Amino acid sequence: MIPEIGHYALTLALCVAVVQAIVPMVGAQRGDLALMNLCRPASVALFLTIAVAFAALTHSYIVSDFSVANVYLNSHTDKPLLYKISGVWGNHEGSLLLWILILAVFSVAVSVFGRNLPPALRARALAVQAMIVVGFLLFILFTSNPFERIDPAPLNGRGLNPLLQDPGLAFHPPMLYLGYVGFSMAFSFAIAALIEGRVDAAWARWVRPWTLLAWIFLTLGIALGSWWAYYELGWGGWWYWDPVENASFIPWLAGTALLHSAIVVEKRDTLKSWTILLAIVTFSLSLLGTFLVRSGVITSVHAFATDPTRGVFILVLLAVTVVGSFSLYAWRAPQMKGGGVFAPISREGTLLLNNVLLSTAAATVLLGTLYPLFADALHLGKVSVGPPFFNAVFVPLMVPMLIVMALGPLLAWKRGDALGAAKRLWLALVAAAGVFAATYVAAGGQATHVGAAFGMGVGAWLLIGTLVEWAERVHLFRASPGVSLRRAVGLPRAAYGMTLAHIGTALLVMGVVGNTAWKTESIQVMSPGETLAMAGHIYRFEGADRVDGPNYDAIRGHFTLLDGDGDRITELAPEKRRYTQPPQATTEAAIHTSGLHDYYAVIGDAATDHGAGAYVTRFYYEPFVPLLWYGALLMGVGGVVSLTDRRHRIGAPARRRAEAAARAASTRASSGPSGGSGVTAPGRAS
CATH class of the missing domain: 1.20.5 (Single alpha-helices involved in coiled-coils or other helix-helix interfaces)
Known part of the structure; x- marks a missing residue:
């Protein structure tokens, strides 16, 4: 009965979404306040109906109702409760329902918290948001019904992919969807502004918080997925330019550009047409990522579906969105006034350069991701585009952007003094040169490490440059401590948010460069009592035993990590798990961190030809990788501080x-x- 209630709620939601998509738009066109205000109760009703459907599916998972095909295919009675719940969105149908729920959440949030919005803009934006909901509700009802029944009901389910039975993957998809879908709100505001024919500083101020909220979630979602890949897959990597990884990274790049472009619109009433275009492109890239994950055109552990029919539906939805929005943009954008002018050397100029580099990077990653698909479709042969290509084209775009990130905030609006700003960054330049020299010498003075030393220097430049900019704001060392304290307390939270996010970016850059350049790994067969020296530490294999989990059995290895003098640091206990339903093996790494470097151990299969108790083992020395997590978290915190x-x-x-x-x-x-x-x-x- 409950699944039928969920299905009925989805059908009712479609009717509500159609009303919300049409009536407020008509009201805005006619200037009828009553019709415009209908968007607010409609958005609440839409949220409630979709929430009922999501709750019904969640209930079916919790009670293991295997008469529901979606539950049968993705759950099992032996699964822990957390993974029964996360199984709701660990599949195509359930994740699509979560996507629709988040669309409705953003819609109702605008209706509740957007009381300051002009009624016509709010009505049009919520109507556009409802149009998106209509498209996805049609998709889920006609091709991906999560409440489809099985008769007779099986006694047990087939289980969830064991790789997804992890706390990191339980929260990673919702975070990503909040980012993906959050950009739909910026898209809706952009389309509403095009229809209304007005984009100004007030519009930018209204759209920025929703863009920032989406950016925060997408940033943390990508970081969480990277962290999961690092500790769960057992290969010691945190990013591999996988097509599905790129599917989330591309809209993040475009969304970052949108966030900075909106600042220029708000502060200087310029770059309006460009900002509207970025809002359209960012959400279109989110839809493209959805198509890649659900169409079956790529194969990945992240991919949810392999049904081309579903892919065609999403492709049609993507085409309608892109063609419709770009057609409206082509019609309306040329009629918008350009706004204020500015010199190339100004804060607007640096933000524009930031936009160009981020947009070019997004286009480059998009090309590298789609090119193998195009080559295959055109029968040009199987082509693989991997990390060498992405690193070769992405890094040169990011280096000038990172350099300008420290310089830009010190420039004035409209016309800046580049020489004066550069003089104030002398400390950052000294720090960058010092870090470059120290890193190069510590690496052995080899020519192959010049690039890595330069990358660490660029990270130091941005880190110290950001702190210098904050010190300039509060007149640190240029006024009395009391004056500096009062200025620090009086700084807008958005300024602190920018400082934290830029510091986080610097730490992330240093983590990426350091880990890529000096990571060490070793694979070997070890018997109990044998040791291996690596990166100034010693791994001693103590043996392995069998353990039982709630829905798996495992071989657990026991290692002692010693320092260079042979003193014990800690014990490491990696596992090789074998799940029963569905039958699949997974690797659980054991990681010890010093706060700056990680020591990583993995146990593999038994090596019976080397004697009893021998196992294949893998060790990794992961220098600077914790800086990745610190940096990503600090970027997210900076966004939250700015949002407040x-x-x-x-x-x-x-x-x-x-x-x-x-x-x-x-x-x-x-x-x-x-x-x-x-x-x-x-x-x-x-």
Whole structure:
């Protein structure tokens, strides 16, 4: 009965979404406030109906209702409760339902927290959001019904992929979806602004918090997935340019560009058309990532579906979204006024360069990801595009961006003093040179390590440059401690958020460079009592035994990690697990961290030809890899701190809202009910 309630709720949600997509849009066109305000109760009703459907599917998983095909294919009675719940989104149908739920969450959040929004903009944005929901509800109801029944019901299920039975993967997909779907809100605001014909500083201030929220979730979601790959897959890697990894990274790059571009629109009322384009492109790339994961065109542990029919449906949805939005952009964007002008050497100029480099990087990664698919479709042969290509083209784009990231915040708006800003960064330059020299010498002074030493120097440049910019803001060492303290307390939270995010980026860069350059690994067969020296430490194999888990059995290895003098540091206990349902082997690495470096042990299969108790073992020395996690977490924290800035929560100031309302009234009076001529006079916020 409960699955039928869930199915009915989805059908009812489709009806509500259609109403929300049409009626408020008509009301905004006619200037009918009553019809426009319908978007708010409609968004609440839409959220409630989809939440009921999601709760019904979750209940079916918790009670192991194997009469539901989705539960039978992805769950088992022996699974721990956490993985029964995470199994809801560990498959195509359930993850799609989660996607739709998050769409509805953002819709209702705008209706609740967007009280400052002009009624017409809010109505149009929520109507566009509902159109997206309609597309996905049609997809799930006609091709991916999560409540499909099996009769007779099996006695037990087939289980969830053991690789997904992990706390990291339990939370990784929801975080990613909150990022993916969050950009739909920026897209909806962009389309609403194009229809309305007005993009100004007030619009940018309204759209920034939703973009920032999506960026935070996508940043943390990607980091969580990378961390899972690092400790769960047992190969000591944290990123391999897998197509599905790229599917989340590409919209992150575009979303980062969008976030910075919106700042320019808000502060200087320029780059408006470019910002609208980025909002459209970012969400389109999110939809493209959905197509790649669910169409069967790529094979990955992350991929949810291999049914081409479903892929065609998403491809049609993607095509409608892209063609429709770009057609509207091509029609409306040329009529928008450009806004303020600025010199190339200015804060706007550095943010524009940031945008160009990020957009080029996104396009490059997209090309490398799709090229093998195009080559295969055109019968040009099987082509593999791997890390060498991505590293060769991505790194040169990021180096100038990282250099400018330290310089840009020290430049003034409109026209900056590059020489003056460079003089203030003398400490950052000294630190970068010092780190470069120290790293090069510590690496043995080999020519092969020049690039790595340079990368560490660039990270130090950004780190110290960011701290210098903060010190300049508070007049540190240039005023009395009391004055500096008052200025530090008075800084906007958005400024602190930027500082934390840039410091996080610097740490992440140093972690990537250091780990890539100096990672060490060793694979061998070991018998109990044997030792291996690596990276100034000693691994001693003590033996292995069999252990039983809730739904698996495992071989657990026992290793002692010693320092160079033979003193014990810790015990490591990696496992080789074999799940019963579905039958599959997984590797559970044991990792000891010093806070700056990781020592990583993996046990493999028994090596009976080397004697009793011998096993294949693998050890990794992972220098600087913790900086990756510190950096990603700090970037997310910086985003959260910035999001708590009062300016992101109250929208545009009252004076700007009054001016916007006056302009809207003037536009309606001059153009009649259709408002068609409003686009020719978008206006500027003072």
